[in-house]
Amino acid sequence: MSNDTGKSVRQRPALHPGRSSDLLVRWSFMFPAILLLVTMLAYPIFYTIDISFSRFDIASFGAGEWVGWENYIEVIDDYRFWESLKVTMIYLVIALPLQVVLGFGIAYLINAEWSGRGVIRALFIIPMVVAPVVAGGMWRMILDPLWGIMNYWLGFLGIGPLDWFGDPNLAMAAIIIIDTWRWTPFIVLIATAALLALPKDVFEAAKIDGANWWSTLWSVAVPLLVPVIAATFVIRWLGAVKMFDIVLAATYGGPGKATNVINLFIYEEAFRSLRFAESAAMAVIVLVLTMVLTGIFLRASRKLEELF
Amino acid sequence: MGTVQIRDVRKSYGAVEVLHGVSIDIEDGEFVALVGPSGCGKSTLLRMIAGLEDITGGEILISDRVVNGVAPKDRDIAMVFQNYALYPHMNVRDNMGFALRQRRVSRTEIVERVDNAARILGLEPLLDRKPRQLSGGQRQRVAMGRAIVRNPNVFLFDEPLSNLDAKLRVQMRSEIKELHQRLKTTTIYVTHDQIEAMTLADRVVVMNGGIIEQVGSPLELYDNPASLFVAAFIGSPxxxxxxxxxxxxxxxxxxxxxxxxxxxxxxxxxxxxxxxxxxxxxxxxxxxxxxxxxxxxxxxxxxxxxxxxxxxxxxxxxxxxxxxxxxxxxxxxxxxxxxxxxxxxxxxxxxxxxxxx
The missing domain is CATH 2.40.50.140 (Nucleic acid-binding proteins)
Incomplete structure (x- = not known):
């Protein structure tokens, strides 16, 4: 007995852990994460903002003389900047709704209980694990005007041959097809999870109430899914505004500037033309635009959630 | 008429049989409670009557018609679920009128029937609310309203009061009983609460382990339990x-x-x-x-x-x-x-x- 008590007394630290050492422990746990965030996120952003207001000094590879809004004015006067923004908008306006509708549609269709479901779901993940540059290269081969398999198939239908990367509209279509191939599975995955989480008994009630497949879809499933659809749209939007790699690998912005999305243009300006200050200004403008639009989307999706 | 005959009904999930041949004859206008501990097969049986589960063996007849292969919507039944199963994005009026809209009933008739059901259940002030703006008892009443407007041959209740607190449960219990006395629609009511079964039903079916232990009026079960199980299950304390x-x-x-x-x-x-x-x-x-x-x-x-x-x-x-x-x-x-x-x-x-x- 006495031995036990002695032990427990000895185990207790001589001093009560004070406030300062408690704080130290807390901060030391957070330090690695903070360091990572500062070096990987905060520093590059502030560096970009800094050089966007300066003349870029190639020698020191940093901000030179402060020039105020000069870079911004130059960018806004540059018609190529607006062209690229327009190209990006076209891509977003077509690709996002297409992917969300396709993703939820496929999820709804494969949601029924059937034996092949697991295999199909697994197959759907493949496009997501392929590196975007590889996907771009792969599709470049598939869509090749001369020996690509897509034109070969379309030939059976009496279509083509189509010059996928030579025609401006078709090139944009090709980019959207590749992007959709790559990202729809992600939405299918989210949608499948959302469908599985829906209350079963509401669908059973609809069955008893006499709702057919179509009215179950529109009167029950879609309204129940609206919050998830809105959230998925925002997530996909955040991914899509960063669109770069697939364009880089498939069309490199061409033909002409038909698929020259804003991120590719910024990259070109910086690392090909070495106009770092101007491209930094563009990056900041795009960042602000993205933040504003994301804010609007988030607000809208919250409104939708209240509605349903 | 709203008779229900259950003839040697069996249900298996794969190799596991959960209902081992159950037969009940339910007369038109009767209030029958299926009662038993969880896992006894009472809810499965109800869902088979509703058409939400396949029938592995035997026959179920509603109004003298075999319904084994008939879709739920064509069985002329209405069901009230434990979790209410209201359409969350529709207001009370639309929830109650949904089934009628699916049947292409005229707009004026829908309004009339919904208003009538709302009057019976005291839901008139709530007609424009969404389900999430209602209390548990009100939601359950809406679920019952949705069943009433259909004017079906048979009402099916699947543990409708389990999610309510004790006091509300007693109140809703008497409301359900009053409703049945008023509408005289054949009712099959699943519960694990023997008090609910005893107080509501004309006849109580005590189930255990996929078989029927005893069928009888509440007092028959109380006075002459046929088995140790029924004796232990019925009566409180x-x-x-x-x-x-x-x-x-x-x-x-x-x-x-x-x-x-x-x-x-x-x-x-x-x-x-x-x-x-x-x-x-x-x-x-x-x-x-x-x-x-x-x-x-x-x-x-x-x-x-x-x-x-x-x-x-x-x-x-x-x-x-x-x-x-x-x-x-x-x-x-x-x-x-x-x-x-x-x-x-x-x-x-x-x-x-x-x-x-």
């Missing part, structure tokens, strides 16, 4: 059971050697038996079986006494109040008519009844 040897017809030796003199002889020839006595069928007298009082629980109108009789805990319920104190010995008598004899068997563990009101 539950029946007391004593297992022992019948030395002769009226001398009953418990396992610890105590010999009780029974006021009535066992009608069949058993050497070993379990006797069942309901707590409310004991009377306290000057002579009789001695029992040591351990707990006294007065509720005003009646008093529940927990006592030890030959080492076994028994419950005694007497009307009014008592001056007996814990630690004292009381002498128990039983009306000869009110002793139940069963073949000796372990008393089935029946899920303890939750907050019986």
């Amino acid at each position: 539950p029946m007391n059971f004593l297992e022992g040897d019948l030395i002769n017809k009226t001398n009953f030796a418990l396992d610890d050697g105590t010999v009780l003199t029974l006021p009535v002889a066992d009608s069949s020839n058993r050497s070993r038996a379990t006797i069942g006595i309901r707590p409310e069928h004991f009377t306290i007298g000057d002579t009789g079986w001695p029992a040591l009082v351990s707990v006294i629980e007065p509720t005003g109108s009646e008093t529940q006494i927990t006592a030890r009789l030959a080492g076994k805990t028994i419950r005694v319920l007497i009307r009014g109040r008592t001056s007996t104190r814990p630690g004292e010995t009381i002498h128990l008598n039983v009306d000869p008519q009110l002793i139940h004899f069963f073949d000796a068997a372990p008393v089935p563990v029946v899920a303890e009844l939750e907050d019986v009101a």
Whole structure:
């Protein structure tokens, strides 16, 4: 007995852990994460903002003389900047709704209980694990005007041959097809999870109430899914505004500037033309635009959630 | 007419059979409760009547028509779910009118029928609200309204009151009963709460382990339980059971050697038996079986006494109040008519009844 008590007394630290050492422990746990965030996120952003207001000094590879809004004015006067923004908008306006509708549609269709479901779901993940540059290269081969398999198939239908990367509209279509191939599975995955989480008994009630497949879809499933659809749209939007790699690998912005999305243009300006200050200004403008639009989307999706 | 016949119905999930041949005849206008512990197959049976589960074997007839292959919407039934299953994005009016809209009923008739159902259930002020703006009781009432507007041949209720608190449950219980008396629609009501089954139903079907233990009116089940299970399941507080040897017809030796003199002889020839006595069928007298009082629980109108009789805990319920104190010995008598004899068997563990009101 006495031995036990002695032990427990000895185990207790001589001093009560004070406030300062408690704080130290807390901060030391957070330090690695903070360091990572500062070096990987905060520093590059502030560096970009800094050089966007300066003349870029190639020698020191940093901000030179402060020039105020000069870079911004130059960018806004540059018609190529607006062209690229327009190209990006076209891509977003077509690709996002297409992917969300396709993703939820496929999820709804494969949601029924059937034996092949697991295999199909697994197959759907493949496009997501392929590196975007590889996907771009792969599709470049598939869509090749001369020996690509897509034109070969379309030939059976009496279509083509189509010059996928030579025609401006078709090139944009090709980019959207590749992007959709790559990202729809992600939405299918989210949608499948959302469908599985829906209350079963509401669908059973609809069955008893006499709702057919179509009215179950529109009167029950879609309204129940609206919050998830809105959230998925925002997530996909955040991914899509960063669109770069697939364009880089498939069309490199061409033909002409038909698929020259804003991120590719910024990259070109910086690392090909070495106009770092101007491209930094563009990056900041795009960042602000993205933040504003994301804010609007988030607000809208919250409104939708209240509605349903 | 709204008759339901269930003929030797079986249900298997893969190799596991959960319903082992169940037959019930339900008359038009009857209120039948399916009651039993969880896992007994009562909800499965109800869902098979609704058409939400396939029928593995046997036949179900609604209004004299075999419905085995008929879609739920064509069975002319309405169902009230445990979790209400209201359409969350529709207001009360649209929820109640949904089935009629699916049937292309004219707009004016929908309004008329929804208003009528809302009046019956007192939902008129809530018609424009969404389900999430309603309390549990109101939601359940909307679910019932959705069933009423259909004017179906059969109402199916799947544990509709389980999600409500005890007080509301009692209130909704009498509302359901009143509704049935008013509409006289055939009703099948699934519950695990025997009080609900007893108070609501014309006939109670006690199920256990995928078979029917007994079918009868509530008082038949209470007075003449056909099995130890029914005896243990029906009645609150539950029946007391004593297992022992019948030395002769009226001398009953418990396992610890105590010999009780029974006021009535066992009608069949058993050497070993379990006797069942309901707590409310004991009377306290000057002579009789001695029992040591351990707990006294007065509720005003009646008093529940927990006592030890030959080492076994028994419950005694007497009307009014008592001056007996814990630690004292009381002498128990039983009306000869009110002793139940069963073949000796372990008393089935029946899920303890939750907050019986």
